[in-house]
Amino acid sequence: MNDRHIYLDHAATTPVKPQVLEAMLPYFSDKFGNASTIYSVGRESKKALEEAREKVATALGVMPREIFFTGSGTEADNWAIKGTAYANKDKGRHIITTSIEHHAVLHACQYLESDGFKVTYLPVDENGLVSPQQVLDAITPETILISIMFANNEIGTIQPIGEIGKIAREKGIIFHTDAVQAVGNIPINANDLNVDLLSLSGHKFYGPKGVGALYIRKGVKIASFLHGGAQEKGRRASTENVPAIVGLGKAIELATQNIDEYNKKLIELRDRTINEVMEKIPFVRLNGDRYKRLPGNVNFSFEFIEGESLLLMLDMKGIAASSGSACTSGSLDPSHVLLAIGLPHEIAHGSLRITFGEENTHEDVDYLMEVLPMIVNRLREMSPLYEKVKRGN
């Protein structure tokens, strides 16, 4: 339908970098050995696995033996939450999280609620920020886990993780952060931040899909999630997905090497987009904190239009963007995050998330700014509500 294709949905997933793919390729057919075996082709795999572990540990400022590979970010979240809950249930059955978590955290918490755990879902302010004081106030003698996302996948808001980590550490409560959107995009030192558990996912920073990791600080009590063989010190059974793990290791290495330069570039594209959209399109709202947000994240609500129609028209113009978290069927419900920051139902419906990445350029923003105001305008022309507003109520 359109010759031009621009990918502006890096929070959904990213393309695998050529260097990452190159690093992975030998481990499919040449060096295919099972990392748990003793012979040389197996030892090669084991070596690659441990090198990848070191790379992840270096990126997070922690020890390699504290890194456990998983099948995805979602698995890491589920493991962190359910594993901690079940291993510490004799101490208490209360968990603190927020109302804007990814569903991997929210639904895991809801599952635990059905099994007798109590969960506090902290509200957020209009920018999507959690207040450390509220975290402190929510703690009870029963609290065993605090799980708060590092950066939000929809509105990009970055939480005060360091402050919350300090509170959790002082109170002796396990602190998990879902850092799937943050790792590889902003510098993170899990140790300095007093984080006990941290989830990450390879495909959010130009690594492959189907691989993630959970950082488990030494000494944290957590139950195994997958029972079986002795892989990952017996804590996560399954033959290791060596090619994917190698890819994740290479990707996190590349991402952290260039992180400042990468951030600078994305912030430039982000801020330019924010400024131009706010200037050129009336009745628009920027969702999330203006400054405490991921470098590549832009999230707008356009009044009087449906996000669904907007996304379809952008797609027809070759622009891949998103409306927040989408169900795999591709059908959109108003996002729980936008509702949590206080947007009315109908405005939450008209939202657009743009997330920039490595391959985006100013020409992409030029094209976006050529197309977006036109589409918003067209959709509004058909809206009876907008007609009323234009006529001065």
Add this chain to the structure above:
Amino acid sequence: MGKKKVLIGMSGGVDSSVAAAVLLEQGYEVIGATMQIWPDMSEEDKLTEGGCCSLSAVDDARKIANMLGIPYYVLNFKDVFEKKVICYFKDEYLKGKTPNPCIACNRYVKFETMLNKALSMGIDYVATGHYAIITYDEDRGRYLLKKSATQKKDQTYVLYNLTQNQLSRILMPIGEFTKEQVREKAKEMGMHVASKSDSQEICFVPDNDYSKFIEEYSGKKISTGNFIDTKGNILGKHRGIIHYTVGQRKGLGIALGKPMYVVGIDAKNNNVILGEEKDVFSNTLFAHDLNFISIDKLEQPMRVKAKIRYSAKEADATIYPLEDDLVKVEFDEPQRAITPGQAVVFYDGDIVVGGGTIKEKSNIPET
């Protein structure tokens, strides 16, 4: 000018799949879409079926779209569907009527909400896999809705609400096909849905158990009431008016020594009126909420063929305009089980004249 763009509603069935293929052959730029209309699944169902997105209709439609190489989207119509179809369905039953939800869905969801959405996105037409023909008649200066080539499959009964504006933006590409031709074409093209069976039931009511659905959905216990005869004498207890429909004989749960039929439902007094077979027949009905297609409006009596339910045979009748969006329909022969809430659709040969909702039967006793 580039190609005209069409948004085709794809249900995952063979008809809309073939319709999409035909549009491509006709040279349109085709965009596929499935309306997501079902309310969220219960937690219990998720354990056995998997949650949203496992809908096989979506899977089938997506597979066909991929095969045809057209873009495909799932569009969320849950809110409008719930309001305009499910709630209406429930309310009508609670009022003692027998609604037709497909007519409401076509009117408000497919050809209003979906059509407007398509137009607002710069798409020229909406298409569906309905068996009906839309043509433009130069002499009358009007769009006409005509019966499909195959009488057996004709779906004009559920489409009589279409306005001239809507008709000018709707394509029904398989109206000239028979079902056999559609299946044949699907098979030739290697479509996996070629022999998929037709949907029969109300799509949002599991197991077609609509009374259970209404009870659960409305959250109300449906109260029992009295069976009465046409003179108002109490004959026994009924299980709640939603369990009955006009013309029904089986499953009344009452033995009266002779065959008895539901001849009316009086929701106000919570009575179900029973009568003998002859009482089920009637010559007259009133219809409101009218829409006319082949004419602008009914100004004088008109001879038509009228159809009082989807599966009914057409019958000769005269329609008389009354004031205030009301017509009287006088049949030449008495009709069986004229049911308030159902639609009556008027035909002139193959052409749909118009239709409306059946309002009341002339022989409901005052109680």
